[in-house]
Amino acid sequence: MRRELGYGMRALRRRPALLLAAWSVPEIVPTAGYGVAVAHATDAFLAGRSQAGLAWLAGLVAAAGLGALGAGQVYRRLGDLVEPVRDDLVRLVVGGALRRGAAGERTDGAVSRLNRQVEIVRDTYAGLILVVRTFVVTVVGVLTGLLSLAPVIALLVVPPFLLGFAASLAILGKAARRVQGSLAADEQLTTSAGTAFSGVRDLTAAGAEDFAADLVGEPIDAHAAAERALAKVAALRTLCFAVGGWLPLLILLAAGPWLLGRGVTTGTLLGGLTYVLLGLQPALNTVMAALGDSGLRYVVTLSRILDSGPPAEKPAPAAVPRNHQARLHKVSFAYGAHAEPVLRDLDLVVPEGDHLAVVGPSGIGKSTLAGLVCGLLAPTGGRVLLGRVQPEQLSADLLAKTRVLIPQEAYVFSGTVADNITYLAPDATPQQIERAIVAVGAGTLVTRLGGTRAIVRPTQLSAGERQLIALVRAYLSPAPLAVLDEATCHLDPEAERRAEEAFAARPGTLIVVAHRISSALRARRILVLDGNDASLGRHTTLLRTSPLYRDLLGHWQAPRDGDQDQIQPAS
Structure with missing residues (x-):
């Protein structure tokens, strides 16, 4: 998994990545501002200052327009990051097939890797860039807004959120191994079942039904065990989301009376809840779903492509020709x-x-x-x-x-x-x-x-x-x-x-x-x-x-x- 993530990091082109980051900044403004706007608008409406409340909401709409401008530019810059990766993978697949073909080795699956698997990696790579970018923008924006609104609320909600996110990252490696194990078990089961089905008449004639059952039964048990292992990972992922997504909300609600007693206004408390419900929770849910789905597909598929590429060679020391003989x-x-x-x-x-x-x-x-x-x-x-x-x-x-x-x-x-x-x-x-x-x-x-x-x-x-x-x-x-x-x-x-x-x-x-x-x-x-x-x-x-x-x-x-x-x- 480290190899595949390292490949994705090295594949990032510096200039397109910097431009993507620069155009992500405008999106931080509405993210940081909607909780503040909700807090001040709520306090204004409760105080009978409807015009001030409407003004805060209008400012929120204007900030959303600025964020939309940045989002549009982000999608334009995404191709500059993703297309070179596809080109590199195509060269890798073709080079690996040519090397193995020239060496007399089998090149099975080269066409599939060149067409389907390369496109899977490109699409998942682009999706991961967008999801991670959105997650970072959301977290930075929410943290900025909470610190400007009420730092004490940030201290209550940010630590459990980060804990849940860190836990979800920690199980990614295990999830990738479980997915690979499931794929291997599925391939083994398909092979064994195909062998048994192709010889069913001979097996029946020879009275070898028990042998066939044993032949297929072991792969079935292995596949079932692999699927149960995947289910356990899914349960762990749900627990991580509960810690990072729902625990901050529960903490903030439980601390509501204490916060109000320390001078925190109703609007500020509502603004904090807004940051959790509309910012942190959706961001965590999206990034966990993407890493657990697209991320695993990216890792597994890229692993197969990298394994099929030309054999790694130690870089030769730089040399300068003495002449052109x-x-x-x-x-x-x-x-x-x-x-x-x-x-x-x-x-x-x-x-x-x-x-x-x-x-x-x-x-x-x-x-x-x-x-x-x-x-x-x-x-x-x-x-x-x-x-x-x-x-x-x-x-x-x-x-x-x-x-x-x-x-x-x-x-x-x-x-x-x-x-x-x-x-x-x-x-x-x-x-x-x-x-x-x-x-x-x-x-x-x-x-x-x-x-x-x-x-x-x-x-x-x-x-x-x-x-x-x-x-x-x-x-x-x-x-x-x-x-x-x-x-x-x-x-x-x-x-x-x-x-x-x-x-x-x-x-x-x-x-x-x-x-x-x-x-x-x-x-x-x-x-x-x-x-x-x-x-x-x-x-x-x-x-x-x-x-x-x-x-x-x-x-x-x-x-x-x-x-x-x-x-x-x-x-």
């Missing part, structure tokens, strides 16, 4: 525990300033290699180093500044052209933006769209146009290592040549997963992937020594005798 040492990777490795014992060094093309048949592992270099995939064997540092040791911000990847289907979002192309370089100047657009060859597209301030509608762009925008974005990125994973596959050969030459002239290192063999001809070095084998060299060397490379080029001649150049092995 990419190195793979004996790297292997397989999609699943029982799958054949896509890459096996691959050794590769891509020094600073290199221009490397990766070629090979479809499905040979070229995009996998790109994902490993960029830290999107973790090797199942060996190590990947960026500047002598493993990608998982880099913070997310530093990793984003170290490498940039443009996949085959790049993402373009709704917004201006400038928003899209400066996403990775928000401080880029207009001159830098213009140079990047021209260098990559996106000038015609940007002009047709209406300039950098024009609105981009992704569905109205072709795949090639989306790729051009993504290429400009990557070109502007400060990352010294650029990886083009068939990023120009939707461009014509001339547009592809211009974009690749722009990235080759860009300061830093370029790795191109080639879509056309012309990309390899423009590279300084070429990596040929062939199953679990790999060869690395220049074009002329590979042309003589790599049959697969010659095949890709359309050259089928055998290497000539006497060639002295030897291919540099990559694995």
Whole structure:
């Protein structure tokens, strides 16, 4: 339970939470004022000053209007707190399913968690925020009003109220365990009953009715015991409400003659009763009901989501790359525990300033290699180093500044052209933006769209146009290592040549997963992937020594005798 409550506290965004608290302040005014208004209005009416009594009631109405204004703003700010939590849970569920699927484990229930359980947590989380906020506002308002009205009444009613509330919090942990036990008993009973019902004919034929009764009887007894345990918790909750909600009222009524004898007016006593009946008692009832219902659903459901997420990993110490060299040492990777490795014992060094093309048949592992270099995939064997540092040791911000990847289907979002192309370089100047657009060859597209301030509608762009925008974005990125994973596959050969030459002239290192063999001809070095084998060299060397490379080029001649150049092995 502590884990789930801790998650909810950490999920609170500071700025939205502060705004929510700020807009809750106006609601304290009517809460603090209605008891005072009732007290003074009652005394005024008893004294025959009807106009003064009506004035106090009118003030109460005005304060209620102020509170309604604050309440309206509170609901507007609630989404800023709740929606990021849902996004985090979605990422958690998807990440956990992908991790377990890649490891060959079962991912049962992932769809249910993604759809139903995430929505349950979001709704209950929002409800709990509102209930707790209202409870705090009510308690602060009532306490303020009682202290201004008659501190002695506050001393009589506030302690038992807080005692009942504290007791209700103390049994929440027990209630959560009882609910989880009830769910487990229900699942066990369902499984046992289903087994017995599915074999009822065989059980009857074999005369095994007593065995079936024993099989189902034990889960029935366990489920009944779990339900009785829940009923006991409900009884304890009722007792807590009696202490916190009704005991203050009884104390105040019993102390009424004593208070009147000490100079407390009838109106003041009535105002105190108003605070208890219309303030403390409903607030306690609401918060206890919410914590006992929505709170338990939140804890139990979130617990199942957190248990299904990616396994917790110890945070790696912060590291800073010494350079932007990419190195793979004996790297292997397989999609699943029982799958054949896509890459096996691959050794590769891509020094600073290199221009490397990766070629090979479809499905040979070229995009996998790109994902490993960029830290999107973790090797199942060996190590990947960026500047002598493993990608998982880099913070997310530093990793984003170290490498940039443009996949085959790049993402373009709704917004201006400038928003899209400066996403990775928000401080880029207009001159830098213009140079990047021209260098990559996106000038015609940007002009047709209406300039950098024009609105981009992704569905109205072709795949090639989306790729051009993504290429400009990557070109502007400060990352010294650029990886083009068939990023120009939707461009014509001339547009592809211009974009690749722009990235080759860009300061830093370029790795191109080639879509056309012309990309390899423009590279300084070429990596040929062939199953679990790999060869690395220049074009002329590979042309003589790599049959697969010659095949890709359309050259089928055998290497000539006497060639002295030897291919540099990559694995």
